[in-house]
Amino acid sequence: MTQSRSVKGTITGLAAAQMITGIYIPVLPAILPLLIAGNGYSYSRQACSSRPTTSPPHSPSR
Secondary structure (H helix, E strand, O other): HHHHHHHHHHHHHHHHHHHHHHHHHHOHHHHHHHHHHHHHOOHHHHHHOOOOOOOOOOOOEE
16 A cells, blocks of 8 residues: 555656646746846857757777
């Protein structure tokens, strides 16, 4: 019985997170210019900072 409660709690948590994400995703593009202007960023700096900062792993030597 404990395991089914755990699974139910996990599914409820994931569903709530998905709902919140679904609500806020359309809002983000609308407020992004305000966030950039409020923090003193430029659009080009913002575009550069959204790139991955880590390089892909190297393949092992044979």
